[in-house]
Amino acid sequence: MNQRRPIPSVAIAFLLAACAGGPPSAQRPTPKVRAAPAPAGVAGTPAPAPPAAPEPSTPPAEAFLEGLMPLSGTGVDRFQTDHPTYDGRGVLIGILDSGVDPGVPGLIVTSTGAPKILDLRDFSGEGKIALSPVTPSGVSGDTVTVAGKPLGGARRIARLATGTTWYAGVLRELSLGKPPAADLNGNGNNTDVFPVVVVRATDGWVVFLDSNLDGSFEDEQPLHDYREGGGRQTIALGTKPLTLAANFSEDHGVPVLDLYFETLGHGTHVAGIAAGHNLYNVAGFDGVAPGAQLLGLKIANNARGGISVHGSMQRAMEYAARFAAERNLQLVLNMSFGVGNEFEGRAAIDSIVNTFLRAHPDVVFTLPAGNDGPGLSTIGFPASADLALTAGALLPGPFLRKSGPRLQLAPDILAWFSSRGAETAKPDLVVPGFAYSTVPRWNTGDEVKYGTSMAAPQAAGLAARLISALAQENRPLAAADVMQALRASTTPVWGAGGGGGMSVLDEGAGVPQIERAYRWLRADHQGSTYVVRAGDSAPAAFRRDGLADPSDTLQVFHVAHAGGLRAARFTLASDVPWLSVPAAVTPNPVSTDITVAYHAAAFTRPGAYTGTVVARNPSDTLAGPLFELVNTVV
Template sequence: MQFKEYGAWALLVVLTAGACARPGAESQQPAPTDAAEPEEDTTEEPAPRRRSEPSVEPRIANLVGLMPLSSTGADEFLREHPAFDGRGVLIGILDSGLDLGLPGLDETTTGEPKVLDVRDFSREGRIELELITVTGDTLSFGGQTLSGFGQVAGLASPPYYAGIFRELPLGTVPAADLNGNNNNTDEFVMLVVRTVSGWALITDVDNDGRLDDEAPIHDYSVASERFSYGLKDEERDKGLMTIAVNFSEVDGRPVLDLFFDNSAHGSHVAGIAAGHNMFGRKGFNGVAPGAQILAIKISNNARGGLSVTGSMLRAMNYAADYAQQRGMPLILNMSFGVGNESEGEAAIDSLVTEFALKHPDVLFVISAGNEGPGISTIGFPGSAEHILSVCALYPGVFSGSRPAGLAIDADVIADFSARGGETAKPDVCAPGVAFSNVPRWNLGGEISAGTSMAAPQIAGAAALLQSARLQANRAARATDLRQALIASARRYRHATFLDMGAGVPNVNAAHEWLVAGHQAGVYSIRAQPDGGNTSLLEGAYRRNGLASPADTLQRFVIRSVAGQPAARFLLRSDQRWLRAPEVLELSGGPATVEVTYNTRRLRTPGLYVGTVYATPASDTLAGPAFRLINTIVVPRTLNQPFVEGRDLGPGRFQRYFFAVPEDAGGLTVEMEVRYRTQRGSLFLFEPSGQPFRGGGSEEAGRESRVVRIEVRGEDLIPGVYEAVVVAPDNSALSYDIRAALPRYTVDQIGTGPSAVIRKRANVPELIQDAAVFQRSNDSSANTDDVRVTATDIGAVTTITVSGTGDTPKLLPVAVPEWTREMIVDVRLPDGAWNQLTDFGLTLFDSAGAQIDIGPLSFGFGRHEFELARRYRGKTLQLEFFPGYAHLQPPPSWQAEVTIYLIARTPAKLDAAGGDTTAIILDPGESTGLQFLPPETRAMPDGFVPLIEVVAMPAGGAPMRRWGRLN
């Protein structure tokens, strides 16, 4: 399951003390027709320059608190209880791997090995081995010759096996440059022999062409051995990438997997959770420096951090078995996740929930996802039950200067942090930015942001609590650790449960909860299909508003799932519009709670979130045992263009919901910051909660005070869209937002080319000050005409791609010389996304070198591939790579793939019947327009011209549509 993270921009904040917002997506609109094509730089891109020092001197980073431990009180807890530092606890890092050569990941506070074992379930480091025969002192294999084999023969008798470890499949430089020579085309011979200690690897680590100066490297679990290329054995921990070895057997033959971190994500996460004396600085620690680590690689990093088929499930089970065999309490951390397409139906959620119930002594901590700030964006498996789903804060220490009266250490909710909806998630929040370990090839990338960084904060906090309980000879159950953290959490006053869950935990308070002897139950909650509720999970969710004035009742069914005794709960609502009974009696079977809504308090457009808290009557000091979450959206109809001005404080956000009918033809949302010194971000989310596929965010205030997001006709999905305006974390924002449906629509693009233009029925009266989207430099805004233009912007094709099992599928694409970029839409069949944990999309050149990655986050994905000059006129390869939740993939899969080739120079088309700039229609009336055919371009087989038609009224929102000329 691929991860997202936000790194370089966070570093910029620290160095410039400026505000920071998530980068906006680039617009997909083609260049203006009359724009001159810019001259191109035809030189080859140089290899990325490798840094030799961290982005911030580690001493300074530690001094100023760039490993933010104070938000959860972890630093205070460790000062008061230095021995409760995680010792005795095992943290499983299910991630991209881990670099074993990093200071901070070598030993614990008590001198024990930090990393007990490493396993690779991703197959990215799998080396295909062949049985070989060697005579004499020379080994010849894979086009390479290595001397010194005689000493190997003296160490181990036949059989001998050999394979090739290639840099090219590992991605791009610098991650794929194993020996530091600034390319990714090297190949290394891997010789496998059997020694008295088991299978061992011998490889030419120092690149001198000899094997007689190399030591055998065994499975990491045997001797904790590892190596780095380009270095002598005594300097093995100073290489760009440190590699360990895993061996297994099939029918007596060795199976070799190499364990490494060519992403840096897993190393960064591990440092946050349990780093000790990182960067060689005494006292520069993660949350639980005394804990030990089990590092399990689940992702193919070169393809964008893709979890592969069954890797999550294998990793979970391996970790649980490993901890059980050694009698160690286990905390699992998985900082991975993709978007939920239909909450409650993902296979991996069911597997994780089943695992949590089967292993009541294992606490599973999972990142909530980075698709925020819209609601209904929690990713799976962060939406699984009985785990801790973690959202992200943006720590104040990374924000630079702040207005007078606002503390420098004030944290805000990170805009990227996913929000709940159908799920009663997230559970808790923690800092989602940190300065932590990265492999040496990634020096300069020490600061990263995402819920990936928040989850290990909570995993580390849980290890502190479990360490304290172990030393009291009272190991805590996972459900008690979970509930202690939730009970200790406090939510920001302006935030809802959807934003932060219970809030930010406090480790000391959680410790006191456990010491007090409180115990938590395990309950399953399901909102019933009442009224407008569309949720299948714990939260009642009415995104389309109340189904009718009579939609006032919502039922929840509560079940005890861990054999707990009968219990009595006191129920309390936190909203005046939400009422619940005072008491719930829960005994052997399920119980139903009926809550009611006061619809008179639910009339103003906006978001309403109400929670019913259920507290054990026998232990009210324990806090709520569970919560019943109710979410109701009251959308705006946009019968008139919407205009609002508002002020937001630092880090605050404002939501707007717009009901868009099926015949709307498009949607335009615009945000303008009032002062050039300010900045702000505009986000748009589709009715499903997915970020708008055409580019879900824009930032205003740098290059322009006004940003606009347009939903083209073919991209429109009927339902309730959500727009969110977010202020920078360290400064206020004054802004105006405008939203409107188009008065005129482009209903279709046909042969010829032709277009059908329609004026929507029941359009609002055109009023000068209400027509908020005017044609630029147009003095005729008091007329109701529409200007229609058509442009040949490139070529398009749609094909069905089929594959077998989980085997990657390659699709060749011939790219004409005239191409500027390639846009690829991938649409999976209904329900297919729920069986996956990932679906990779990667572009390669003809030699197999990676150009770019665009893994899917939902069952529909769109990615823009910018094409450098050297790729034009060539045949490139698109790779599709599914990863399934279960151990075995289905026999086959398919996807609908649309490929857009966008021209560097769009060509405006003349109207066949004359001028098209003054069309006037009555409401509901439509007309057809014919355009002269475009000039012939060189088209790849199967492609047809791609036409864009734009209807720009004198007053009102514009509308555009892309279509194919068949």
């Protein structure tokens, strides 16, 4: 096997798991614009027309009827009809991403009428405002100077302030990237500078923002911390292209202000897939788990292309776990981020995710496989984390259908870009990776996005529905149970075994069916989690240069129990004739070695040979595989 350079264990900047808006560029629809009447001119000279308001790529009602939020392939539509309350209620989905815009219709309330978004937190530092002490001045103390500019309305602030020290700073559009995302007030440029003043009120820190840039705070309302504001206060500026919220903390009694906003469009789209309800005010136009509530955990610096670092991700994970535990909510996390692996199983972020999940065995964590397919061994990280649920992407039939009401809907097929396994036994499963979903107002026209970033929240929504269903039946679940139920309920991607020729490297276990997964859990099966290593590092065996010599026919796998049911015995079976393995193995307490033999005589023709050894629990053969030993020889 060719060796690749291991990734250093220092903090690595993460790029957004590649996703795109709409279909491939050659087919991408051009956003329509709504004609606006020109205002009356002055002295016979026509005034310039205001910018035309962008329109959605497809009207939301049409998108709903066309099935552009694809739910049928995993059976969610039928499950909703049969079990209307098993829709994610009682479950909290944390969206670790570029942020979530709380002002978008579809992200306002759940199916029960409860607030959809419980909290918004910025762990990226992008919205941090540098504050310094200021003192009111001028006649009657009605002036406050911010960044060298005197502003009126200080008495308005003083009526609310309880502390003697005020703090001021500025929010600069220019540092937030390019328009339209960074044009916070929608006036056509990204050069505005918004003065802010922070004071302590009776109910905590508040910020005043000169939102209309009229040089006065007299007409402004105080903005509390989103979590503490009672009404979950937000503000939208000018033409309201996006929504802002405030996060406050303290450093030795001095306020620390982070303004929260979504200027990438990615996280808001992901949130709508996972848990949107009545998207764009269209009744019944829902994401996968409309009853679930959301945490919007911003980990990406959007102005720098959506990058993140380990520390931001780790703080967001831990915050979500504390938040859910304090409110007795079941937690699902989705992080649609990642970059390409150099050496599977060695990335620091994989270890961080695995460590977190060992400490929180009830949390299901969904990740995107990556968009570097269809080549072998293209799974990114942290998608290669052993204990997470990694989702590959399907191209859903509604996005393939040709115009014409009598034409039959095309089947879902594996997306060309979905990353494949080889050195890692991922993806775990495949779900739709295209969707028409929620976007901030500035991103109107880009409602259709695709990528494994869009597949991961589909898996998160499925997990939330199962957790919600069993909780309502007073059956608590561990993450291992939920993940095993989804894997054990799958059907193959269309064409697998026939014209498609899909393998475990392409589709993992296949396409989960939520009704089957629910019945699996109702049957009192238990899930298991095992960590597998082929040799010293990679989770699967990948001989990219074939066998080293005629004697190179043995592969040792190390298998360790990591969570859920611990089987007393493994029964083993190969799915190809060129792999042989003992029929049964009794596991050791810590780690078990299993040797697989290759029959070199079978490799008579050039190509990639993939075979899997499936381990089952002889005490519950219907529970599905305990683990798989995946082998690929090229």
